Amino acid sequence: MHQLEISDLITAVEPRSGRRLPVRRAEVIQQLLESGDERAARIVAELPTDQDGALDPHAVDRLLISVHTELQRLSEELRIGERLVHLLGPLFTAIRSTTGQPGPYRLVDVGCGLGYLVRWLAATNALGADVELVGVDLDATLVGEADRLARAEGLDCRFVHGNAFDLPEAATVYVSTGVLHHFRGAALAEFFQAQAASPAHAFCHFDIAATRLAPIGAWVFHHARMRHPLGRPRRRRLRAARTQRRDTAARRRRTRHPTAAVRAARLGEPVLHHVAAGHRSAPAPGSAAPPGDGTGRTPTGRPGAPGRGHRMTSATLLALLGLIDASFSGFRAHAGRDARIRKHRATARAALRGLAVGAVLLLAPALTAAIVLLTASDRAGTFDTLAAGGLGYLLPLALYTAVVLVSLAAYFALPFRASTLAVVIGLGPLTLLRPLAIAAACLGALINGGGAPALLVGTIAGAAVLCVEPVVHRRWYHHVQ
Ligand SMILES: C[S@@+](CC[C@H](N)C(=O)[O-])C[C@H]1O[C@@H](n2cnc3c(N)ncnc32)[C@H](O)[C@@H]1O
Numbered sequence: 001m002h003q004l005e006i007s008d009l010i011t012a013v014e015p016r017s018g019r020r021l022p023v024r025r026a027e028v029i030q031q032l033l034e035s036g037d038e039r040a041a042r043i044v045a046e047l048p049t050d051q052d053g054a055l056d057p058h059a060v061d062r063l064l065i066s067v068h069t070e071l072q073r074l075s076e077e078l079r080i081g082e083r084l085v086h087l088l089g090p091l092f093t094a095i096r097s098t099t100g101q102p103g104p105y106r107l108v109d110v111g112c113g114l115g116y117l118v119r120w121l122a123a124t125n126a127l128g129a130d131v132e133l134v135g136v137d138l139d140a141t142l143v144g145e146a147d148r149l150a151r152a153e154g155l156d157c158r159f160v161h162g163n164a165f166d167l168p169e170a171a172t173v174y175v176s177t178g179v180l181h182h183f184r185g186a187a188l189a190e191f192f193q194a195q196a197a198s199p200a201h202a203f204c205h206f207d208i209a210a211t212r213l214a215p216i217g218a219w220v221f222h223h224a225r226m227r228h229p230l231g232r233p234r235r236r237r238l239r240a241a242r243t244q245r246r247d248t249a250a251r252r253r254r255t256r257h258p259t260a261a262v263r264a265a266r267l268g269e270p271v272l273h274h275v276a277a278g279h280r281s282a283p284a285p286g287s288a289a290p291p292g293d294g295t296g297r298t299p300t301g302r303p304g305a306p307g308r309g310h311r312m313t314s315a316t317l318l319a320l321l322g323l324i325d326a327s328f329s330g331f332r333a334h335a336g337r338d339a340r341i342r343k344h345r346a347t348a349r350a351a352l353r354g355l356a357v358g359a360v361l362l363l364a365p366a367l368t369a370a371i372v373l374l375t376a377s378d379r380a381g382t383f384d385t386l387a388a389g390g391l392g393y394l395l396p397l398a399l400y401t402a403v404v405l406v407s408l409a410a411y412f413a414l415p416f417r418a419s420t421l422a423v424v425i426g427l428g429p430l431t432l433l434r435p436l437a438i439a440a441a442c443l444g445a446l447i448n449g450g451g452a453p454a455l456l457v458g459t460i461a462g463a464a465v466l467c468v469e470p471v472v473h474r475r476w477y478h479h480v481q
Helices: 025-034 038-045 057-077 080-099 116-124 140-152 185-196 213-225 235-254 308-334 344-361 363-375 379-413 416-432 434-447 451-476
Strands: 105-110 131-137 158-161 173-177 202-208 272-275
Touching: 025 038, 057 080, 057 116, 057 140, 057 213, 080 105, 080 116, 080 173, 080 202, 080 416, 105 116, 116 131, 116 140, 116 173, 131 140, 140 158, 213 416, 308 344, 308 379, 308 451, 344 363, 344 451, 363 379, 363 451, 379 416, 379 434, 379 451, 416 434, 434 451
Parallel strands: 105 131, 105 173, 131 158, 173 202
Antiparallel strands: 202 272
16 A cells, blocks of 8 residues: 555645545545554644535645745755756757757646746756746646746746646646656556657656665655655655655566657666656853963863863854854754745845844853853852863864764765765754754763853753754744745
């Protein structure tokens, strides 16, 4: 039994007219329970209905737009636009030279959802002015939102509600991202039959490859990057991915590709690939002016306590790390909430909001350190203890930061496949590991002789840092922009 997708069950349209049909909540819950997916059934049970028990279409629409906006974040992070241009650029060059036609050519994105790919291509003009960009989706709400977003940014592309294979004008190339895995059995065969019957020159479908890494990659991506449980893979879905791997292998053996002038080739990423048919720190614990003698020796000579210069450096570095982390938290709070293509300013504003919230929250550990010092009977000794703790706190965070920087560099500098891997085994898990990094920092503070004062300040600092993202998210980005 294959895994049912909630998003596929909570909307229904009349295939010919595209007219929306009522969906009974009880029936969806029943289907999910029969497939053994209790968690999905609980999610659907929370959706509102009318008096007849049909799901409230407005609530369903809001949910779908919200989830697809978050899904777009994965497309952005995986640089889907650039990946597809890597393939589509040469494809259109070949079509231009083999057909000898002057154009215009038409790229149709089947099941475009919010139309990220089409809007990105329009914003970058990556395929050339002679390629008309069209996004098509059976879901009127998603395609309507895609159209609204494109108009808001003045992008030269259009969106059509309906079946991509029933368009009045022929497509030159069909493309899809994240669509194929929604089809199984007869529905998949039907999809390919409709495609084969079209006069298009090429088809290029990009989806999650059922590799061994896929379930892990999907889990990390969704838990690190998605807020709504609708978008998260459930355990059964991971099992289904394994089953799908076997099914896909068998299907590939069976598939006979129709011949055509130009046929897309495989890219072959480890986690994502396209199936060509027919051819995703911490702050300063605070420090007051050290009572050292300026010689670099610690006044009390406590083991692990750094000299004056080092104390200040540790404190400054911790404060800097905390503020940088806060900017990234602001960035993450905004990510997945804004589906526009050109949003550098909005992203920068989010990072600044994170920085501002971080600066305020980090006053808590600084004040705590000051109070601990001012109320201590042995201020010099307490200062040394805090300084030693600060250094011990810094070291694990420095290591964490180094790994983040290497992952970021790999993400930006390496080619697509390696860059995806940098996200899947680097940036994604590192985001999830932030609380652990802070726990390691607290342990470091203890081990280096920081004692209870440093543990207290470090814990408050860690909590402050971890609070930045939820605070910024709630204050400014609770709703889709
Ligand atoms: C998961 S969404 C993919 C959205 C988008 N491509 C993305 O990457 O975010 C799959 C969409 O495919 C649409 N779809 C499936 N078959 C279609 C067809 N023949 N014509 C148009 N849309 C189709 C569904 O309505 C659904 O919204």
